[in-house]
Amino acid sequence: MAIITKVCDEAAGIKTFTLEFKEPEIQKSFDYRPGQFVELTVFGVGEAPISITSSPVNKGYLELTVAAVGKVTRALHLRKEKDVAGLRGPYGNGFPFDEVKGKNILFVGGGIGAAPLRSLINQMFAYRDNFAKISILYGAREPGLLCFIDDLEGWGKTENSEVLLTVDAPDAKWRGNVGVVGSLLPKIDIDIKNTVAFICGPPIMIHFVLLDLLKMGFEEEQIITTMERRMECGVGKCGHCNIGKSYVCLDGPVFSYHQLRELGEDI
Amino acid sequence: MKILSKSNLVPFLEGLGLEFKVNAPLYEGQDVLFGDLDSSKLATDFIGKPRLSPKEYSFPQRERLFTFKNNGGVEIEAHLNETKRVIWGIRPCDLYGLKFLDMVYLSDYVDPYYQARRSNTILLGLNCNKAEESCFCSSIGTGPFAREAFDLLFTDLGDVFLVEIGSKAGKKLIEKQANLFTNATSKDEKQAGILEEKSKKTFKTYIDLGKVEAKIAGASSSPVWAEEAAKCILCGGCNWVCPTCYCFNIEDVTSGDKTQRVRYWDSCQLGGFTQMAAMNSRATQAERLRQRIYHKFSYNPDKYGGEIGCTGCGRCIDVCPAGINIAYILRRVAN
Numbered sequence: 001m002a003i004i005t006k007v008c009d010e011a012a013g014i015k016t017f018t019l020e021f022k023e024p025e026i027q028k029s030f031d032y033r034p035g036q037f038v039e040l041t042v043f044g045v046g047e048a049p050i051s052i053t054s055s056p057v058n059k060g061y062l063e064l065t066v067a068a069v070g071k072v073t074r075a076l077h078l079r080k081e082k083d084v085a086g087l088r089g090p091y092g093n094g095f096p097f098d099e100v101k102g103k104n105i106l107f108v109g110g111g112i113g114a115a116p117l118r119s120l121i122n123q124m125f126a127y128r129d130n131f132a133k134i135s136i137l138y139g140a141r142e143p144g145l146l147c148f149i150d151d152l153e154g155w156g157k158t159e160n161s162e163v164l165l166t167v168d169a170p171d172a173k174w175r176g177n178v179g180v181v182g183s184l185l186p187k188i189d190i191d192i193k194n195t196v197a198f199i200c201g202p203p204i205m206i207h208f209v210l211l212d213l214l215k216m217g218f219e220e221e222q223i224i225t226t227m228e229r230r231m232e233c234g235v236g237k238c239g240h241c242n243i244g245k246s247y248v249c250l251d252g253p254v255f256s257y258h259q260l261r262e263l264g265e266d267i
Numbered sequence: 268m269k270i271l272s273k274s275n276l277v278p279f280l281e282g283l284g285l286e287f288k289v290n291a292p293l294y295e296g297q298d299v300l301f302g303d304l305d306s307s308k309l310a311t312d313f314i315g316k317p318r319l320s321p322k323e324y325s326f327p328q329r330e331r332l333f334t335f336k337n338n339g340g341v342e343i344e345a346h347l348n349e350t351k352r353v354i355w356g357i358r359p360c361d362l363y364g365l366k367f368l369d370m371v372y373l374s375d376y377v378d379p380y381y382q383a384r385r386s387n388t389i390l391l392g393l394n395c396n397k398a399e400e401s402c403f404c405s406s407i408g409t410g411p412f413a414r415e416a417f418d419l420l421f422t423d424l425g426d427v428f429l430v431e432i433g434s435k436a437g438k439k440l441i442e443k444q445a446n447l448f449t450n451a452t453s454k455d456e457k458q459a460g461i462l463e464e465k466s467k468k469t470f471k472t473y474i475d476l477g478k479v480e481a482k483i484a485g486a487s488s489s490p491v492w493a494e495e496a497a498k499c500i501l502c503g504g505c506n507w508v509c510p511t512c513y514c515f516n517i518e519d520v521t522s523g524d525k526t527q528r529v530r531y532w533d534s535c536q537l538g539g540f541t542q543m544a545a546m547n548s549r550a551t552q553a554e555r556l557r558q559r560i561y562h563k564f565s566y567n568p569d570k571y572g573g574e575i576g577c578t579g580c581g582r583c584i585d586v587c588p589a590g591i592n593i594a595y596i597l598r599r600v601a602n
Contacts, residue, residue: 043337044526046519070544203546230543232517232530235376239514239533240540242562245569264487 002087004079005061012144014112015077016053016065019085032056033094034119035226035254039234040064040072041086042079048072049231049249052090053115055122062087065115065147091234092253095120095224100131100196106188107136108209110181110201111145114138116226116253117200118148121155128158135188139166139181139205143174162188181205182212192217199225210257220258227252227260268451269430271421275447276428277306282444283353287389290324292317292356301354310356312423315399316580320361320510321354325385326368328507329531332380332517337524347383353440355391357417359410360402360580362392364510366416367578370571371513389436392417394459396466401581403472403594409578411466412459422459429455472581472594478601483565487557491599496552498589503534505559505583505591511576514540535559560596 006018021027037051048070054063068077079085097120105124109117124131136155140146146165156163164184166177177184181201197218199209206225213223229241229248241248244263255263271279281304283289289304292313299310299317301324310317336342357365365385372381395402395411404410413420418437422429429451432438441448506512516533519526533540535558541549549555563576577593584592 041519043335044519044521047517047528073544228543228546229548230541232515237371237376237378237513237515238517238530239535239562240516242558242566244561245566 002062002085004081004083004085007079007081010065010147011112011140014065014067014145014147016063016147017076017079017085018054019062019064019087020060021087022084027060030062030090032090033097034123035095035116036090036092037116037234037253038062038064038087038089039091039231040076041088042072042075043084043086045075046072047086047232049091049234051116051119051226051253053118055119055126057123057126065112065118067112089234091249093251095198095254096196097123102130102132104133104190104195105131105135106190106195106197107134107138108181108185108197108199108201108213109136109138110205111140112147113201113205113226114147115200117198118151120198122151125155125158125161128161132160132194133190134158134161135190136161136163137166137181137184137188138163139168139179139184141167142169143167143171164188180208182209185209185212185216192222195222197223199223203228214257220261221256223257224254225257225260226254229253268456269432269441269448270451270455271428271430271448273311273426273428276311277309279444279447280304280309280353280355281306282447283440287351287353290321290352290354301356304355311393314397315395315402316358316360316582317356318582318585319508320364320580320582321357322361322364322368322510324352324354325365325388326372326381326513326532329529330380332528332530334525334527337521337526345379347380349383349387352384352388353391354388355421356393357390358393358395358580359413360404360578361510362390362413362416363404363407363409364578364580365390367511367567367571367574367576368513370574374571389418389440390416391437391440392420392433394420394422394463394466396423396462398466398470399581400471401584401594402470402579403474403581404579405467405470406472406474406476406594407575407577407579408476411470412463422462424455424458424462427455429459472584474594474597475601476575479564479597480568482602483561483600486600487561489600491596492553492557493551495591495596496556498591499536499552499556500589501537501552502588503536504586504588505593506534506536507532508582508586510578510580510582511563535562556591556596560593560600564597564600 001022002019008016010016040050041047050064053065068074227248231241232238234249236247236250292299292310293302293308299313333345372378392413417433420431514533515530567576
């Protein structure tokens with residue numbers, strides 16, 4: 001059981017909820033890795049899997065950034081501060097962290113797909129010296145759908161780090177790049193051999209960014225992405241997220257492109 | 268091994284009824300179905316399998332997991348079913364089905380609801396002396412005579428049942444009503460062996476499992492998926508009758524300030540199975556049919572030490588109104 005301690009309008013139709021467990025001992029022992037998710041219950045409505053957008057370095061609370069797109073998420077958007085929600089988890093494998101220390105990191109995110117990436121980016125910036133250049137490419141359909149504006153500004157100001165933004169459909173005030181997020185890739189200058197790319201966003205974006213990265217010379221193992229599948233149980237039983245012998249809720253949602261190709265299902 | 272005369276079967280089962288809930292195959296109109304013991308309807312000489320497996324007793328079609336109050340208070344009440352149960356007359360295919368479900372629900376993360384039911388249930392098997400048209404357990408290796416996964420195993424020798432003891436729990440059931448049983452002789456056991464060989468000759472449906480296992484990984488783009496899927500009318504029947512299908516949905520059902528979290532069987536053949544808010548990850552029926560077959564013959568064996576997610580019972584063949592036949596599909600895959 002958790003209390004909603006803060007509700008923040010993140011972008012159009014997207015809110016960030018800050019939650020704290022009701023029981024202090026659970027809050028204290030609740031640990032997670034970026035890329036993991038929780039099953040969130042809106043009481044009286046139902047349960048849905050939501051990726052964690054806060055970072056484990058931020059102790060004492062949990063942030064979930066949620067677009068109102070289904071039954072549970074729409075109901076969650078009507079919840080206010082001090083309301084109660086149910087949480088179980090964390091589930092899933094999470095992003096690699098220690099394994100990619102010393103490397104250049106390239107993040108490519110689209111829309112609310114940036115939610116799990118934010119968790120990892122903030123953890124990396126907490127240990128910034130452990131990583132070489134960090135490039136963050138982020139896009140949304142329109143300026144009003146860009147999430148984490150304050151974070152993006154802070155990351156962009158950090159040494160040896162860059163943030164490039166783009167939108168598909170600009171408004172009158174937009175001065176930045178126009179086009180899909182892949183159109184930002186030619187603008188970055190990194191040594192690809194020593195780079196790991198993390199991609200997260202809608203399936204169509206992931207599909208095209210994967211092709212772009214392979215063309216740039218990335219190896220399949222250097223590309224990390226997340227799979228979105230219907231999930232019910234979170235513990236590898238209910239069968240919905242099964243792909244090959246893997247269950248996305250147990251063996252994912254984070255996979256390298258190489259692993260995805262071995263799973264065999266179209267992505 | 269023990270011998271129980273057929274006239275002593277009902278007294279034995281009714282004796283068990285003093286301590287346990289007893290379920291057994293019953294004649295219900297044209298069908299044989301598992302139900303609460305009713306000696307006037309008890310089916311002992313039916314051919315093949317009951318229309319449905321006894322899966323329901325350990326993994327019900329719809330199960331209330333817990334109830335909670337929505338007033339913000341932490342009031343959660345779990346509903347574990349610990350009914351002491353004996354099921355008699357389980358065919359070897361269905362014994363394997365339960366063994367398979369045990370593997371799924373009692374390994375890695377142990378499912379407390381399944382465990383509560385299963386750990387209180389004793390399984391009494393009944394070997395098959397004759398196959399039905401759709402039976403192909405002999406090809407899968409799960410029947411027609413069982414080798415494992417039973418507490419007691421009955422073989423119909425004509426006037427008597429030969430009873431093999433498979434566990435301490437099974438042995439205890441016999442000891443409690445020892446006066447009903449006599450010791451079997453080597454002649455009885457030999458007769459059972461002859462019946463098994465005779466039974467194996469009654470099968471009409473075959474697949475070559477070795478070939479299926481060798482070829483299935485390379486069959487993902489076979490035309491068989493689209494061809495067979497084109498016949499599907501989306502009833503989900505193949506999943507509902509399957510003794511190994513274990514996929515479920517979770518739903519919160521709210522009434523007033525109380526919500527019940529229930530789970531119920533789900534069907535991978537229906538589009539909603541993979542529907543998310545913004546997309547469906549398995550959009551065509553061909554992909555869904557391939558998933559059902561691959562899950563049983565490739566993914567499950569990969570995950571669970573080679574154990575196949577098919578018992579060879581053939582119920583999905585019997586139930587399909589469109590004539591989609593798993594044995595035909597597997598023969599196509601093998602070739």
